[in-house]
Amino acid sequence: MNNLLIETTYFGIVLSLSTYWLAVQIRKRWSYPIFNPLLMSALFSIMILYVLNIDFQTYNQGAQMITYLLTPATVCLAIPLYKQTQILMKHFSAILISLLCGCFMGLISIVILCFLLKASETLLCSLMPKSITTAIAIGVSELIGGQSTITVGVVILTGIFGAMIAKSIFKIFHIHHPVARGLALGNSAHAIGTAKAIEFGEIEAAMSSLSIVISGVLTVFLVPMIIQLIV
Amino acid sequence: MKYIHQFLIIILISFLGELLSFLPLPIPASVYGLLIMLIVLYTGVLKLSDVEDVADWFILIMPVLFVPSAVSLMNVQNELMENLVTIMIVLVISTVIVMVVTGKVAQYMIERKENHE
Numbered sequence: 635m636n637n638l639l640i641e642t643t644y645f646g647i648v649l650s651l652s653t654y655w656l657a658v659q660i661r662k663r664w665s666y667p668i669f670n671p672l673l674m675s676a677l678f679s680i681m682i683l684y685v686l687n688i689d690f691q692t693y694n695q696g697a698q699m700i701t702y703l704l705t706p707a708t709v710c711l712a713i714p715l716y717k718q719t720q721i722l723m724k725h726f727s728a729i730l731i732s733l734l735c736g737c738f739m740g741l742i743s744i745v746i747l748c749f750l751l752k753a754s755e756t757l758l759c760s761l762m763p764k765s766i767t768t769a770i771a772i773g774v775s776e777l778i779g780g781q782s783t784i785t786v787g788v789v790i791l792t793g794i795f796g797a798m799i800a801k802s803i804f805k806i807f808h809i810h811h812p813v814a815r816g817l818a819l820g821n822s823a824h825a826i827g828t829a830k831a832i833e834f835g836e837i838e839a840a841m842s843s844l845s846i847v848i849s850g851v852l853t854v855f856l857v858p859m860i861i862q863l864i865v
Numbered sequence: 866m867k868y869i870h871q872f873l874i875i876i877l878i879s880f881l882g883e884l885l886s887f888l889p890l891p892i893p894a895s896v897y898g899l900l901i902m903l904i905v906l907y908t909g910v911l912k913l914s915d916v917e918d919v920a921d922w923f924i925l926i927m928p929v930l931f932v933p934s935a936v937s938l939m940n941v942q943n944e945l946m947e948n949l950v951t952i953m954i955v956l957v958i959s960t961v962i963v964m965v966v967t968g969k970v971a972q973y974m975i976e977r978k979e980n981h982e
Contacts, residue, residue: 650932672928676935683939690940697933704934706879707927708895710920712902716913728974736967743959751951761955765963768934773891787941788952790934796960803961809968811975818968822960829928839924845967847896854891 635686646696653678670798672826708767708825711843718840725813732814733845736821737852740765741860760784762857764792767824770850778861789824796823797830812837820845871919874911878902 639645657674683693715722722729741762748758759780763771768789775785800819809815812835819827819834820842831842882898905911938945945952 646933650936651929654929654932672931672935675929675932676938679932679936680939683936690937693936694933697936700930701933703923703926704930705882705893705895705898706875707923707930709875709879709882709898709902710916710923712899712906713913713917713920714924715899716903716906719907725971725975725978728971728978731974732967732971735970736963739966740959740963743962744955747955747958748951751954753948753951753955757948757951761952764956765960767893767896769886769893769895770891777891781944783941784944784948784952787938787945788956790931790938791952792956792960793931794935795956796964799961800964803964804968807965807969809965809972811972813975814968814972817971818964821967822963825927826931829931832924832927843899847899850892850896 636688636692639688640692643696646693647699649679649682649693650675650697650700653682667798667802670794673794673798711828711839714836714840715843718837721813721837721840722844729813729817729841729844730848732817733821733848734852736818737849737856740822741856745860745864755779756781757784759861761788763853764788765822765824766850766853767846770854774854774857778857790826793823793826796827800827800830813841816841817845821849868919871916874916875919875923
């Protein structure tokens with residue numbers, strides 16, 4: 635099967651889109667958080683690749699075309715942000731302080747948990763940038779001596795997990811303000827959280843996009859500082 | 866022609882972001898591009914109507930664009946599997962903490978301000 639498909643361009647795209655479509659259909663019928671379309675789509679794709687014995691490289695030949703579109707899509711997140719300029723200005727200090735608190739508490743919790751679980755220093759460094767967008771996370775991880783392959787996996791899993799739990803967390807902790815929801819999603823689950831925030835509404839999407847940029851910058855500065863303190 | 870023009874602008878800005886990402890900073894092309902797009906909108910170089918339709922389309926399809934990255938997890942599974950329990954515990958707890966702290970602090974500050982008005 636791999637030999638046949640290794641020459642194709644569209645297989646990876648067909649597999650990605652069809653599993654995602656299937657996942658959305660399942661989600662429509664049973665709306666449990668565990669039926670996250672991205673998670674299910676990825677699991678279906680991986681299962682099909684395993685069963686048919688197809689390499690990731692063969693899949694990715696076509697699928698990378700989809701990944702290429704992530705950059706222009708992220709660029710387009712500037713549009714909801716631009717439309718919500720008024721809200722951004724009005725709540726400027728609340729936005730900055732809440733993102734800083736979230737980032738800081740997240741990083742401290744990772745340090746404490748890694749210490750309690752006796753994780754290696756490499757693992758700690760690979761986990762630190764887990765709540766920021768992949769490309770920045772790889773840079774931070776390599777800078778402090780983490781393993782970028784672990785970081786990439788953890789970043790994606792964090793995004794999926796954040797998107798999965800957002801609705802329940804907002805309910806349990808009574809987070810109902812659209813600005814607060816957007817910031818919470820973007821700060822904890824980067825671009826995948828932002829994709830989820832789009833479902834909530836335009837203000838949520840704008841604030842979540844903003845969080846990707848600000849939390850990325852905050853993490854770049856905070857992580858080396860915290861690492862220096864504890865090592 | 867409208868769509869081609871809008872598509873061109875978005876891809877052009879992505880390309881500029883890509884060029885900037887060669888600078889020795891850990892900032893990806895997409896973040897540079899997002900900032901460039903904001904600057905051209907705020908300075909009035911571009912109007913919202915120059916990009917809006919195609920941008921809306923890109924934002925709508927964004928969730929599906931992460932599928933290949935998520936599938937790529939099948940490659941790193943060995944390194945992840947070795948420390949899976951530790952990683953999952955840290956991931957779950959710290960993600961919840963970031964989400965709750967950010968959301969609660971933001972909401973508290975916004976509501977306090979709105980009550981003062």
